[in-house]
Amino acid sequence: MTRWLTDEEQRAWRAYLHATHLLAEALERQLQRDSGLPHAYYEILVRLSEAPDRMLRMNELADASQYSRSRLSHAASRLEAAGWIERLECPTDRRGQLARLTDDGFAALEAAAPGHVEAVRTLLFDPLSPEQVSQLRAISEAVIARVQQWPVERGVSPTAAG
Amino acid sequence: MTRWLTDEEQRAWRAYLHATHLLAEALERQLQRDSGLPHAYYEILVRLSEAPDRMLRMNELADASQYSRSRLSHAASRLEAAGWIERLECPTDRRGQLARLTDDGFAALEAAAPGHVEAVRTLLFDPLSPEQVSQLRAISEAVIARVQQWPVERGVSPTAAG
DNA sequence: GACTATTCGTTGAGGTTTCAACTATTGCCA
């Protein structure tokens, strides 16, 4: 009793997959080439730069960036080795680690930001009307709400194997 | 002279990033758990299943799936080892390789499809109105057109390092 | 036919992500 996709949905789904793939790839390359940063790491630096004292618990940073703990931990090691962040003991919880953006890290972010923003604008916002921009936001928010109300752990279709 | 994002654009951009991330992750996990297939490989099997004789040149398969040659080649090795596809010599071009979906591969796809479709429907289409579905398609198509008209190789912002 | 450029697909190295396992610490509750 599978509810298959209609033709209209099928077309929308494929267009969505294609568009998100192309956009992500283009932004990835732009960032990588112009500043040597993967988009994932750029995100981390952005979050830190917006935090008070440019500092966050690994925990909060992971949640803010939608990263797994493990992924963030590996990424942090790399960013630390590059001198862009540093790790500090957390004074209130001895399990905790604080990640702080260094001056070098901030400089790297400042150097990367204009090109990245320009790319986002050129590839995403320029071709959209103002109405489409707010439609995109509404659609995105609806999906966010839906996915969060349906945690991944529970599984979506436990019968698929049967 | 960077054209920074407006607040409205900023919000749309972050919502977009968040939504695409959550959705991709949820679908990835669902597929992985229910059928052991990464979404990337699922895509490959789908393309093959739709082709005449369930068979495509590596070339065409790469283009259809938006994969790099290298990525597809690695993926094909893996899928071949799993017994889901097989490689055949191309009769008309001795450089070529044909990838053909095996019966086992088709069976794996048939087993995975209902759960995956159900997840796509549940997480993406159920929370959207019909209007939003066509908006999503229009937005996606606009972005596709834009990105393709602006090839990655040329670079988006050669001045970002300055 | 030889020369060159292009295309096809693969390979290996290196970087990133996931997964499962692990230690250390905190929170809860009797």
Next chain:
DNA sequence: TGGCAATAGTTGAAACCTCAACGAATAGTC
């Protein structure tokens, strides 16, 4: 306080992707 679950973060192995380089075949040109 002692016991136990939950949380914070790290680690190593395996999977996956990217990049650059490569060998092989084809296409275009003279």
